[in-house]
Amino acid sequence: MRPVFVRPNALKNVPFRFCPGCHHGIIHRLVAEAIDHFGILDRTIGIAPVGCAVFAYDYFSCDILEVAHGRPPAACTGIKRARPDLIVFSYQGDGDLASIGTAEIIHAANRGENITVIFVNNANYGMTGGQMAPTTLLGQKTKTTPKGRSASSDGYPLKVCEMLATLEGTTYIERVAVNNPGHTKEAGRAIKKAFKVQLENKGFSLIEALASCPTNWEMSPAQANMWIEEKMLKVFPLGIYKDTSETKI
Amino acid sequence: MTNDFNNKRLMIGNDALCEGAVQAGCQCYFGYPITPQNEVPAYMSWRIPQVGGIFLQAESELAAINMVFGAAAVGARAMTSSSSPGISLKQEGISYLAGAELPCVIVNIMRGGPGLGNIAGSQGDYFQATRGGGHGDYRTICLAPGSVQEMMDLTREAFDLADRYRIPTLILSDGILGQMMEPVIFSNDLNLFDDLPEKDWALTGAKGRPPRVIKSLYMGEGELEERNWRLHDKHKRIEMEIPRCEYLNTEDAEFCLIAFGTAARVARSVVYLAEKEGINLGLLRPITLYPFPKRPIKELARKGVRFLVIEMNLGQMLEDCQLAVNGVTDVFFYGRPGGGIFNPEEILKVVKSYL
Structure with missing residues (x-):
């Protein structure tokens, strides 16, 4: 019998320990599929960030470097500058990339570092129990915004793709979601594209994946998928924000 | 040559x-x-x-x-x-x-x-x-x-x-x-x-070998403690193997300066200046600050040598010197913070006050 659906080689044969309905598992799989697709497992270095995704080193079967909160783009820069033959991806959450690591992501992007960034936006700090993130929606209740995020005291949801697309140094920026099969298919295509950009030495690529956090959102997995569809997509529209991969040499 | x-x-x-x-x-x-x-x-x-x-x-x-x-x-x-x-x-x-x-x-x-x-x-x-x-x-x-x-x-x-x-x-x-x-x-x-x-251990791509992980997070029961003990063993090995210092005129001096870096350059001048005045003054200059060269200081202290630590701060290496001497003899201090620097005459005056 021919198997029609198998575990990608780039994932270890261990079960994910993420919460039920969390999207990290799906996004991990899409990254692994991209690594398999290009046959680059033996020259890929992944970055495990601080947050729920730190356990990336338990799941991916490529070499993994665990990096301090927010600093993966700097560490990726060090790796890629020292060994341009290696393929480097960082996998970061919204607190990591869009709050404590804002300087690092902007400057790595602006330098056009030839790296691939997977940015997982679930609108809160998951690992620490659901505090407000820079991407938390206005009115969204979190552990540190019990009455909902207020623009007057907490500012607005930070739009990373829109911001990075304005930088001349970036090559490919796209926002995707994995809350239904159609979106997930598109997300897989986008992540492959982001790795392709790096493989062709065309510079900085970032894929923002909107993701669920049913535990901290206090929703069922199905409700969380709906919340992404109805609330998050309005604030964080999906689509390609920048693509200069065809014109870059 | x-x-x-x-x-x-x-x-x-x-x-x-x-x-x-x-x-x-x-x-x-x-x-x-x-x-x-x-x-x-x-x-x-x-x-x-x-x-x-x-x-x-x-x-x-x-x-x-x-x-x-x-x-x-x-x-x-x-x-x-x-x-x-x-x-x-x-x-x-x-x-x-x-x-x-x-x-x-x-x-x-x-x-x-x-x-x-x-x-x-x-x-x-x-x-x-x-x-x-x-x-x-x-x-x-x-x-x-x-x-x-x-x-x-x-x-x-x-x-x-x-x-x-x-x-x-x-x-x-x-x-x-x-x-x-x-x-x-x-x-x-x-x-x-x-x-x-x-x-x-380097991350070079998992080609023909199992994947490698470099990390500092150890969540499992007892994992981090084991890790810390391993680091401790390494530190002990470093403390055994590489402490280093320079000696100047410490063979028969009964009073010895301890200083590092720029302060040690001033201290060297103090030793020469003292020599001209017939004062037998030694200098011990730590080159490795960690590991600190405790042993040579301890040995001098056992011989009864007294010390003046001079630093361009308010007494930091002083504490390592005191730990090495462990009360066996006197450890005095002279320092200037905030970018202030002493001249050899200034130090010699301090030395004389303890002789």
Whole structure:
């Protein structure tokens, strides 16, 4: 019998320990599929960030470097500058990339570092129990915004793709979601594209994946998928924000 | 003896330090502007590309140390430099480097503090440099050059020590040594250790081997404690194997100065000045600040030698000297903080007050 659906080689044969309905598992799989697709497992270095995704080193079967909160783009820069033959991806959450690591992501992007960034936006700090993130929606209740995020005291949801697309140094920026099969298919295509950009030495690529956090959102997995569809997509529209991969040499 | 004439050059300390790094085969330098270390990134920006290395001006000290983290993780020899306030910013990264056991070289051309302080040479960061500096239970090797020649030679050696023990290694210097000009001899005999361990831990791509992970997170029951004990064993090995100091006139002196770096240069003059006045004064200059050369100080104390520790701070190495002497004899202190520096006559007067 021919198997029609198998575990990608780039994932270890261990079960994910993420919460039920969390999207990290799906996004991990899409990254692994991209690594398999290009046959680059033996020259890929992944970055495990601080947050729920730190356990990336338990799941991916490529070499993994665990990096301090927010600093993966700097560490990726060090790796890629020292060994341009290696393929480097960082996998970061919204607190990591869009709050404590804002300087690092902007400057790595602006330098056009030839790296691939997977940015997982679930609108809160998951690992620490659901505090407000820079991407938390206005009115969204979190552990540190019990009455909902207020623009007057907490500012607005930070739009990373829109911001990075304005930088001349970036090559490919796209926002995707994995809350239904159609979106997930598109997300897989986008992540492959982001790795392709790096493989062709065309510079900085970032894929923002909107993701669920049913535990901290206090929703069922199905409700969380709906919340992404109805609330998050309005604030964080999906689509390609920048693509200069065809014109870059 | 070889004729070193052709290998002799007049250089400032910060430039000589860069040549030491180049001699060590430093492949990556990441820096950020801050006075009084600005000559280092400026020199590296043209020098390291000449030997096929990478220079990058980072967006911050945090980014620079994490670029070092990345480069070290893939096996490259990497360095960053800064001055006191910038070194404080790097402490997060230094803690992670120590936790992940990644070798690298970090240079601190100290200035006055606390806070933004001033830009004069100072020795106010001794505690930070010798106690780990960041969070957690760790140490870093710390070398203290006392001349422009040593700025070059100890920086070269720092890379070997870092690789040998898989540990971040600090060069603790100051604005005076960084800016002063002296003749330097470029040695032909560069390799200190030819038995450096292979980097069989580096992330080079999982080709024909299982994947490797470099991390500092250990969540399992007892995992981190075991890890800390392992680091401790390494620190004990370092304390056994590499403490180093320079002696001047310590054979039969009954009173001895202890000083490092720029302060030791003043102390040397004090010894000569005292000699002219018929006072038998010794000098012990720690070259490794961690590991601190406790044993030679302890031995002198057992012989009844009394000490005056002089530092360009308010008494930091003093505590290590007191620990080494352990009450066996007297340990006095004279220091000036905030970029103040003493002259030999000033110190001699203090010495005389204790004789």
